[in-house]
Structure formats: C-alpha cells, structure tokens
Amino acid sequence: MANLDFQHLVPAYIQTFEAYYPSLPDQELMVTYGVDHLHRLNNNENALGPPPKAAEIVDEFPPRMVPEYPNGDCFYLRHKLAEKFNKEPEQFLVGNGSCEVIGSVIKAFCEEGDNIITADKTFAVYEWVAEFSGFEARLIPLKDHAFDHRAMLDAMDERTKILFVCNPNNPTGTYWDKETMNAFLDEVDNRAIVVIDEAYCEYVEQEDYPNGMELMERYPNVIVFRTFSKMYALAALRIGYLCGTNEIVDIVRRTHIVYSVNTLAQRAAVAALSNDSPFIEATRAMIRDAKKLVTATCESLGLEYICGEGSYIMIKVPMPDTLMYRKLMKKGVMVRTMTGFRFPNWIRVSLVQQPVMEIFCQAFTEVIEGR
Numbered sequence: 412m413a414n415l416d417f418q419h420l421v422p423a424y425i426q427t428f429e430a431y432y433p434s435l436p437d438q439e440l441m442v443t444y445g446v447d448h449l450h451r452l453n454n455n456e457n458a459l460g461p462p463p464k465a466a467e468i469v470d471e472f473p474p475r476m477v478p479e480y481p482n483g484d485c486f487y488l489r490h491k492l493a494e495k496f497n498k499e500p501e502q503f504l505v506g507n508g509s510c511e512v513i514g515s516v517i518k519a520f521c522e523e524g525d526n527i528i529t530a531d532k533t534f535a536v537y538e539w540v541a542e543f544s545g546f547e548a549r550l551i552p553l554k555d556h557a558f559d560h561r562a563m564l565d566a567m568d569e570r571t572k573i574l575f576v577c578n579p580n581n582p583t584g585t586y587w588d589k590e591t592m593n594a595f596l597d598e599v600d601n602r603a604i605v606v607i608d609e610a611y612c613e614y615v616e617q618e619d620y621p622n623g624m625e626l627m628e629r630y631p632n633v634i635v636f637r638t639f640s641k642m643y644a645l646a647a648l649r650i651g652y653l654c655g656t657n658e659i660v661d662i663v664r665r666t667h668i669v670y671s672v673n674t675l676a677q678r679a680a681v682a683a684l685s686n687d688s689p690f691i692e693a694t695r696a697m698i699r700d701a702k703k704l705v706t707a708t709c710e711s712l713g714l715e716y717i718c719g720e721g722s723y724i725m726i727k728v729p730m731p732d733t734l735m736y737r738k739l740m741k742k743g744v745m746v747r748t749m750t751g752f753r754f755p756n757w758i759r760v761s762l763v764q765q766p767v768m769e770i771f772c773q774a775f776t777e778v779i780e781g782r
C-alpha cells in the first residue's frame with residue numbers, strides 16, 4: 412500500500428504546527444506520582460462551585476432529555492444573558508467553551524495574508540487558532556507584565572483584522588483601566604475588530620476596570636468574550652459566549668457551529684446567572700483570603716510573585732518549573748508549569764479555599780527548603 416503524501420495533503424502551516432497535549436486524567440497521574448489525592452490548582456477552576464441553583468440542575472438532569480438534540484443556538488440562555496446585560500438576545504453567540512468562539516471570530520474576519528495581534532504571554536489559544544488556520548499571529552511582548560497598548564497599535568497594518576486583549580490577563584492578572592482601554596479603542600478607530608476576553612472579569616473588584624459590555628455601545632468593533640468555566644464553575648460542561656453589536660454577531664454567526672452546546676450546559680448556565688451576587692461575593696472572599704496566605708508565604712520564602720486580578724497567582728521558583736511540578740505532584744498538589752506561557756521557571760497556582768491553600772503553602776515551602 413502506498414504511503415500518504417502528507418507533504419502534498421497537509422498545508423505547510425499545519426506541518427510545522429506543534430500540537431498541544433493536555434495532561435493525563437487525575438486517576439493516571441495519581442498512580443504515576445503515588446498519591447491518593449490531587450489538589451487541582453492548575454486550571455483556575457472555582458473550587459466552591461457550581462452555584463447552588465446550577466448544581467440542582469446538574470443533580471436533577473432527566474435521562475429522558477439525553478436522546479434529544481439540545482436547542483441549536485441556546486435560545487433561553489441568550490434571552491437570560493440579554494436580560495442580565497440589557498442587550499438583545501441576537502447579540503450573543505454561545506459556544507462549547509469560549510475557546511470555540513475564538514475560532515468563529517477568526518474564521519469570520521481573517522483570510523489569507525491577514526494577521527491578528529495579541530501578547531506573547533497570554534492565553535495561547537488566540538495565537539494557536541490563528542496559526543493553525545494559516546494566519547500570522549503578531550505577539551507583542553508584555554510591558555511590566557501587562558499588555559503594551561502602544562506596541563500593539565504600532566504593530567497594526569492594513570492586514571490586521573483582530574486584536575485580542577485579555578483583560579485581566581491570564582496569567583499575570585494585569586488589566587487595562589478605563590482610560591487605557593478608551594485610548595486604545597480611540598486609536599484603533601474601527602480599523603480592526605477588538606476582542607476583549609473577560610474570562611476572569613467577575614473576579615475584578617477595581618473601580619477603574621472597564622466593562623466591555625458597555626464599551627461595545629460606543630465602539631462597534633468590540634467583541635466581548637465571557638465564560639462559565641471560571642467564576643461559575645461549569646468548566647466540565649464547556650460553555651462560554653461572545654457578545655457584540657447585532658451587525659458583528661450576524662457576521663460571526665455565519666461561521667459558528669450550531670448545536671455545539673449541550674442541553675445540560677445550557678440549563679446550568681441559565682441557573683448560574685440567577686441571583687449570582689452572593690455566590691460571586693463568596694468566591695471573591697475566598698480569593699482574597701487565599702491571596703493573603705500565598706503572598707505571605709512567598710514573601711517569607713523571599714520569592715518573586717505576580718498577583719493581580721483573577722483567581723490565580725504566579726510564582727518564580729528557583730528551579731525548572733517542571734521539576735517544581737513533579738515535586739509538588741508527589742505531595743498531591745497540581746500546579747501549572749509556565750514554560751508553555753513563555754514564563755520559564757514560573758508556576759501558576761489557582762486560588763481556592765483556605766485549607767487547600769494551607770496544604771499548598773506547606774508542600775511548596777517543603778520543596779523550596781529541600782524537604
């Protein structure tokens with residue numbers, strides 16, 4: 412049998428693209444590291460969740476719904492979002508995680524020869540989707556751990572279709588305040604789409620944090636991404652969305668896969684949005700406490716850290732991040748290595764309840780002290 416001619420079949424940008432391999436299931440990792448429990452501090456999951464009303468929906472999901480296709484475009488959730496944000500249901504597109512809508516936006520606006528602009532040290536999926544789709548991703552170095560708006564503007568040309576701004580940034584927790592965001596959007600001046608990824612917006616308590624949902628009323632080129640994976644703790648159900656003007660969403664809808672969001676996710680998301688303030692407040696309180704504990708531990712160990720907005724902290728470690736990961740895994744604690752985010756020798760730690768944070772601080776201190 413003749414071999415497949417991959418040279419001929421596979422586009423050059425796929426031939427050179429390096430696949431991302433997700434980590435093994437916890438069960439497998441526990442066997443490998445000889446532990447009977449793993450504290451998951453690697454994916455910024457909300458350890459409190461899901462919110463009670465959403466948990467009820469999950470508990471009571473009727474098996475008779477399983478043979479039926481979900482609603483194809485998340486009708487009730489879009490109506491719920493419209494009511495919550497004072498917009499029209501047509502302004503929302505819901506995806507299988509907000510990761511899916513990244514693909515829809517890039518497909519809608521980019522064609523051969525186009526580029527997108529984002530940061531070098533941010534959520535990598537914007538870069539990946541652009542590159543495996545054959546478009547250039549211009550990666551602008553962070554400045555003082557934050558997106559550099561001046562350098563992003565300077566990198567724009569007539570083939571720039573989308574600028575992705577992660578606000579607050581994963582993994583540094585830095586954010587553009589209202590003034591910076593307005594100045595940036597004024598200068599972009601509708602020449603390109605600006606995606607503001609607000610995956611962690613519900614964690615931000617600062618007064619000067621801009622709300623993308625309001626910005627799009629003044630700047631028609633703004634698209635906001637949000638997710639139910641972080642604050643609302645529905646990561647396993649894979650559900651996120653974008654919001655934009657009717658005109659923009661009408662364009663993006665053409666490239667968006669319908670039926671990609673399952674019924675349980677749609678129902679749980681609607682429930683999660685009902686009376687969400689107490690849940691959000693409880694989560695924020697948990698994060699505040701966790702930040703105090705972990706930053707105090709870093710300071711007592713004399714380690715540099717970056718702790719901004721969001722549900723995570725980054726710590727610079729005096730060894731390769733992969734070695735730190737393995738040493739912590741042997742103690743039942745899973746963190747995120749940051750070499751993949753272009754931060755070699757840093758780890759990112761999700762902030763969760765006090766008892767688990769204490770376990771992390773203890774294990775981390777032991778590793779640093781060589782125990």
Ligand SMILES: Cc1ncc(COP(=O)(O)O)c(C=O)c1O
Binds near residue numbers: 509611
């Ligand atoms: C900044 C940012 N955007 C988007 C996502 C993707 O979220 P989802 O689970 O909705 O695909 C993440 C998840 O880590 C993230 O950190």
